[in-house]
Each structure stands twice: as structure tokens, then as C-alpha cells.
Amino acid sequence: MVKNLKRLIEQVAKEKNLPEWIVEGALKNAIALAVKKDRKLRENLQVDLLEEGIKVYIVRRKNSEVVRFPLDISTEDVNRIAAYAAKEEFLKELEKAEEERGYLEFVQHEGEIAVGIVRRVLENGDVLVDLGKVMGILPRREQIHKEAYRSGERIKALILEVRRYRGKYEIILSRTHPKFLKKLLEAEVPEIKSGEIEIKAIAREPGERAKVLVHAKDMKMDPVGIIVGLKGSRINPISKELSGEKIDVIKWTDNAEELIKKSLSPAPVLKVRLIPQDKRAEVAVPKEKLSLAIGKHGVNVKLANKITGWYIDVLSEEDFERLTALK
Structure with a gap:
């Protein structure tokens, strides 16, 4: 009986292009399920396909350990049930095993x-x-x-x-994770995929706006221009894929003041005052550009906060000067 089952495993593994251990596991599960039905058992069963025959065990947890007890069942009954299982239950269990393998294949593609x-x-x-x-x-x-x-x-x-x-x-x-945008950029911009341009950080308000902080290893390269492409040829398809999400590409610098200025794009920044002990910055923009700097529902400044790591207070130039006079 076991030899027949082993041949069945080999045959199905070849036909389905599956590893034999997956097919064998499915067959063992099918036999265990058939035995449970036949004997009206609720306990967990485990099946071994040995040279001397099919062995069925009851599996119980005892003192945090798993213990197996041989099931009291005759060889004739096991063979009868196994033959039934190979015909009736095996294909169902094999489908489950194939599906599980399909999911496991995706683990390496996370x-x-x-x-x-x-x-x-x-x-x-x-x-x-x-x-x-x-x-x-x-x-x-x-x-x-x-x-x-x-x-x-x-x-x-x-x-x-x-x-x-x-x-x-x-x-x-x-479709909202920052890494989704990163992978779209890698697919569209070969220089990112090759490592010539590094993405330092990404902040997104999905479907509304994103800010991407980039750095080129070669100082002669213009990472922003390369990523945006001629007349937006590279960035526009990505924006379209993200339902019109506006993508600000910002060149990284280790100068905090410059970085904060760039992060509030597309609004022009006139002055920046850093308060390093609080990792906070006060920023002056033209009065007519205040709403642009803050953004709809505060999105632009919120993303600038995330991308720079600084908390940014956006003020009109007049308020900035008034605050300065009080200090």
C-alpha cells in the first residue's frame, strides 16, 4: 500500500511540477482527515508513511510539549481509509497545498x-x-x-x-505606503535602480501630495532634473498612477536651513530662523504665498515636517518680523 502511495506522490509531483514533500504532506493530511471522519474523532491526527506501513498518531499537547500516541486501528482499516482518501480527499488537500505554496512564493517578493x-x-x-x-x-x-x-x-x-x-x-x-512610490520611481528612473541617485526619504499624503528627498553620489549630476525628466516625462506617469498626487522632488543637503527652504516647495521662503534645542524652525514667506506654503488642510507643511525632521512654523513676512522684534 505504501509503495503505491509513494508512486502516486512521485507521479502527481511530476504532473503538477510540485516538490514531492508538498504532495506527500497533502496526502498525509487527506489520510488524517479521512481517518477522523471514519472514526468520528475530534483530536488532531498525524500520519507517517513508513516502509512497514501507514502509521496514525493522536497528537496532544502535554506540559507545553507535543506528544504522539499511536491510534488503535488495524492495518486493514488504515489501508482501506487511505485508499479512499487517495481518491476522494487527496485532490482537495493538494489544492490547499498548491494555494499555500503560491502564497509562500510571495513572501520573497514583500x-x-x-x-x-x-x-x-x-x-x-x-x-x-x-x-x-x-x-x-x-x-x-x-x-x-x-x-x-x-x-x-x-x-x-x-x-x-x-x-x-x-x-x-x-x-x-x-497603494498608500511610501515604499510604493519609491518602487514606482525605481521602475521609471534607472539612475535610482542603479544606485547613482539615492532616495533619502519619502513623505506622502496619498493622492494629494508627496515629497521625495534625493541625493546624487556624483556632485555633477542633477538628481531633481533626472527624476522629473524632460517636461515631466518621468514624474508625470507616476503622478498619474497615484491619481494625480503632486510629487515634489527635493535635492538633499546637510544644511538644515536650505533643506527647510526647499521642503516647502512650491512656496518661496524668504527667511528661516532655527531653534535647534526644540528641532523647530520659524519660516517667513510672502503674505500672498502663505496658503501655498501651508497647503490644503496643512498638507504641504506637514509633509515638510516629516521630510526634514524639523517642526516648521510658517509665518507671513510681517508676522515673522514682528516676532523677531519681540525677541
């Missing part, structure tokens, strides 16, 4: 971009995405708020995490 097809939008707003052999989940919290997803639509997302949840694997996707 942090990369996946392309899939939207299959369904769930009641809670989460989106099921077909990634080929397996399904991914784009949770509502990882979606760009202004986007609406339709069944059959092609979608790009970051593989944020592959996790085991309630006994099953899940692939969690994201």
Missing part, C-alpha cells in the same frame, strides 16, 4: 510591486485582487481615498505583507 486584476469590492471596502495563482487584499486603509475600484480593472500595488490569519495566508497590498 516590498515589491504586484500587478493584478480587481475581482470584488467587499462590503467593508476591502478589495480582492487576483494576482494569478492567489488572491491579494487591498484593505480600505491602504487605498488612495479618492480612488474607486471596479471589477476587471488592472491595478498596481505594493506587496506590503504576507501573513497567516485564521489558519490561512493573506497577501496584504498597499
Whole structure:
């Protein structure tokens, strides 16, 4: 009986292009499940395929250790149930094993971009995405708020995490994570992929605005111009992919005052006063540019805070001078 099962494992592994250990595991699970059904057992069972025959064990946890007890079952009964399991349960278990393997393959691709097809939008707003052999989940919290997803639509997302949840694997996707923008930039700008240009930091308000801090190893290179491209040829497709998210590319400098000035782009900065002990900066901008510097709902200054690591107070030039006179 065991020889027949071993031949079955080899045959199926070859046909399905799967490792034999995966196929053997699926068959053992099928036999264990069939024995449980036949004997009306609720306990966990484990199956060994040995030269001398099929052995079935009850698995129990005792004093934080796992202990196996041989199940009282005749060889004839085990063989009968195993033959049934090989026909009836094996394919179901094999499908589960294949699916699990598909998910595990994605573990090594965490942090990369996946392309899939939207299959369904769930009641809670989460989106099921077909990634080929397996399904991914784009949770509502990882979606760009202004986007609406339709069944059959092609979608790009970051593989944020592959996790085991309630006994099953899940692939969690994201379109809001800063690393998604980083990977899009790497794909569009070869100089980033090659390491000639380094991305120092990224801050995003998904779908609204992003700030990307960059540095070129070769001082003669213009990292901002290279990333933006001629007339925006490189940055515009990325902005379009992110539903019109405006992307400010900022050249890194170790001069805090200069960095803060650049971080408030597109607003012009007239003066900067640093308060190093509080990691705080007071910034003067033309009165008519105050709303531009702060941004809609404070987005521009909030992203500048994140990208520089400084808390920035944006003031009109008049208020800045008034405050200076009081000090």
C-alpha cells in the first residue's frame, strides 16, 4: 500500500511540477482527515508513511510539549481509509497545498510591486485582487481615498505583507505606503535602480501630495532634473498612477536651513530662523504665498515636517518680523 502511495506522490509531483514533500504532506493530511471522519474523532491526527506501513498518531499537547500516541486501528482499516482518501480527499488537500505554496512564493517578493486584476469590492471596502495563482487584499486603509475600484480593472500595488490569519495566508497590498512610490520611481528612473541617485526619504499624503528627498553620489549630476525628466516625462506617469498626487522632488543637503527652504516647495521662503534645542524652525514667506506654503488642510507643511525632521512654523513676512522684534 505504501509503495503505491509513494508512486502516486512521485507521479502527481511530476504532473503538477510540485516538490514531492508538498504532495506527500497533502496526502498525509487527506489520510488524517479521512481517518477522523471514519472514526468520528475530534483530536488532531498525524500520519507517517513508513516502509512497514501507514502509521496514525493522536497528537496532544502535554506540559507545553507535543506528544504522539499511536491510534488503535488495524492495518486493514488504515489501508482501506487511505485508499479512499487517495481518491476522494487527496485532490482537495493538494489544492490547499498548491494555494499555500503560491502564497509562500510571495513572501520573497514583500516590498515589491504586484500587478493584478480587481475581482470584488467587499462590503467593508476591502478589495480582492487576483494576482494569478492567489488572491491579494487591498484593505480600505491602504487605498488612495479618492480612488474607486471596479471589477476587471488592472491595478498596481505594493506587496506590503504576507501573513497567516485564521489558519490561512493573506497577501496584504498597499497603494498608500511610501515604499510604493519609491518602487514606482525605481521602475521609471534607472539612475535610482542603479544606485547613482539615492532616495533619502519619502513623505506622502496619498493622492494629494508627496515629497521625495534625493541625493546624487556624483556632485555633477542633477538628481531633481533626472527624476522629473524632460517636461515631466518621468514624474508625470507616476503622478498619474497615484491619481494625480503632486510629487515634489527635493535635492538633499546637510544644511538644515536650505533643506527647510526647499521642503516647502512650491512656496518661496524668504527667511528661516532655527531653534535647534526644540528641532523647530520659524519660516517667513510672502503674505500672498502663505496658503501655498501651508497647503490644503496643512498638507504641504506637514509633509515638510516629516521630510526634514524639523517642526516648521510658517509665518507671513510681517508676522515673522514682528516676532523677531519681540525677541
